[in-house]
Amino acid sequence: MSILSLLHVTKKYHQEQEFAINDVSFEVEEGEILALVGESGSGKTTLLRLIAGLEHPDSGMISLSGQIIVEGIKSVPAHERKVGMVFQDYALFPHLTILENVKFGLKKGDADQKAKETLKLVGLNEDFKKYPHQLSGGQQQRVALARAIAPNPKILLMDEPFSNLDALLKDQVREEIRQIIKKTGITAIFVTHDTKDALSTADRIAILHKGYLQQIDIPKVLYENPINPYVANFFGKRNEMTAIPSEEGFYTTFGFINDPEAKKYTSKVKLLFRPEHGEVVQRVGQQLTGKIEKISYFGSHQMVKLADDEGNRVMIRTNPGRSFEGLERASFYLWKYDVEEAF
């Protein structure tokens, strides 16, 4: 069941020429974690602020938990929307203990118990009396999360929750935050410009470009079946190879690919594939072949740059243990590629 629904939401800031958000419609299911991604200025934060009630759209409708919160000039004020917010810099009160931070905004009465329960839920059992500066970045973020979820909001909104963490901590925190959110069953939307954050943490991803929603789907679909080149390239490099179709397969400048599907095409095509959709094989044989130009080692894998005789290049990902010593050329095969008509 959908808990949040946006219909034709549009927003333009005064004095600005372009729309920050342009005719955006989507729904979020109860208990789902949605990532909003896009390059800088694509409208991610504006969209989050529209849902939170910190901005008002020029047109469109937003409903939360069956209640219309925005339509025309009607707008339920931010503090009545029951939305939990976690800000990029956590926005904790430095002069309050972490217990006092979480109690802030809770109704008196059971505030103390509720705050302690929520701090325990986020894994902070013994630090109630500490001040924010006495905690690590990851712990501070969990306090901010506890403060946001303690009042039982209908939805949790997080602006760049992982951007202040170093790379090592980030992997761990992403997993912890996902688990806490899933344990509470709360619906969450987070903004990120990091594709790794989105692919690893979200149930679905919405990608924005110049205020337009490009595609919204599960990570695997966005990565493997992008709706347009913008979405495809946002999630990492795609190789392009020009090919001539025949009855038996595709002729390319790297060699011939046996594929009966090729006969469906009548003129020149482009084969599009990600580096991990191929595999390098050392034996130069029937497969595609290229001159080894560069090998980059990344610990978990290697990237091999291969060139044809005309100077076209492709990148193929391979396992970290493979040795290319003494080799000038390498062969590779593709186990997956998209075919696009080339004009």
Ligand SMILES: Nc1ncnc2c1ncn2[C@@H]1O[C@H](COP(=O)(O)OP(=O)(O)OP(=O)(O)O)[C@@H](O)[C@H]1O
């Ligand atoms: N308060 C504002 N006044 C005027 N224009 C604004 C304001 N806030 C954002 N914009 C403009 O709206 C567009 C979308 O901005 P927004 O901050 O929503 O993008 P973003 O995707 O969150 O970017 P970033 O990743 O850099 O935070 C941009 O062109 C930006 O310049």
